Amino acid sequence: GAGVSQSPRYKVAKRGQDVALRCDPISGHVSLFWYQQALGQGPEFLTYFQNEAQLDKSGLPSDRFFAERPEGSVSTLKIQRTQQEDSAVYLCASSLLTGLRETQYFGPGTRLLVL
Amino acid sequence: AQKVTQAQTEISVVEKEDVTLDCVYETRDTTYYLFWYKQPPSGELVFLIRRNSFDEQNEISGRYSWNFQKSTSSFNFTITASQVVDSAVYFCALYTGANSKLTFGKGITLSVRP
Numbered sequence: 084g085a086g087v088s089q090s091p092r093y094k095v096a097k098r099g100q101d102v103a104l105r106c107d108p109i110s111g112h113v114s115l116f117w118y119q120q121a122l123g124q125g126p127e128f129l130t131y132f133q134n135e136a137q138l139d140k141s142g143l144p145s146d147r148f149f150a151e152r153p154e155g156s157v158s159t160l161k162i163q164r165t166q167q168e169d170s171a172v173y174l175c176a177s178s179l180l181t182g183l184r185e186t187q188y189f190g191p192g193t194r195l196l197v198l
Numbered sequence: 199a200q201k202v203t204q205a206q207t208e209i210s211v212v213e214k215e216d217v218t219l220d221c222v223y224e225t226r227d228t229t230y231y232l233f234w235y236k237q238p239p240s241g242e243l244v245f246l247i248r249r250n251s252f253d254e255q256n257e258i259s260g261r262y263s264w265n266f267q268k269s270t271s272s273f274n275f276t277i278t279a280s281q282v283v284d285s286a287v288y289f290c291a292l293y294t295g296a297n298s299k300l301t302f303g304k305g306i307t308l309s310v311r312p
Contacts, residue, residue, distance in 0.1 A: 125305050131298045176243075181298075184231075
């Protein structure tokens with residue numbers, strides 16, 4: 084079946100511009116995660132949804148970052164007033180259920196460059 | 199707090215060599231899962247293997263094998279008879295469930311030369 088998809092794959096933004104990144108999880112997956120991956124680093128957790136509920140947003144770096152999943156499927160990560168330090172790859176992952184046994188499956192990521 | 203350390207940063211081998219990628223983790227939780235993911239140049243993280251903290255039996259799956267030792271908090275991953283297509287960045291990750299997130303190491307860049 085189809086995996087996790089993300090769009091756009093690449094985004095160039097001018098500093099101060101707002102951006103929206105989309106994630107389509109694997110159909111039927113309850114849990115959805117966003118990670119940020121800086122160049123040469125491992126992914127770092129941003130936020131987590133169980134269905135439409137955002138249960139953990141402890142990794143969001145500032146109040147300029149906002150994520151939603153209103154119908155429990157597609158999710159959008161929005162970054163307001165982008166800064167150069169926001170340049171990174173943003174990865175979305177989903178898992179079938181919630182809990183320790185679950186494996187997270189990742190999308191191809193959105194590479195954001197802020198000029 | 200959870201932490202994953204991948205001390206190796208880059209490894210280069212010739213095709214058909216065996217290669218072992220090291221991973222050391224830290225957690226106070228007694229129940230956890232460990233993962234290896236592969237990230238080819240396309241950027242997508244590809245799930246390879248996972249292991250839970252209660253099962254230290256080491257396994258082989260095709261050309262992949264892993265060595266999990268709780269006594270040393272290590273979860274090493276071996277590729278046997280490496281191929282050029284194995285060239286990628288490999289991440290070890292820890293999941294305790296307590297905070298619902300994967301904690302990743304910094305990754306190891308593996309280059310397999312023909």
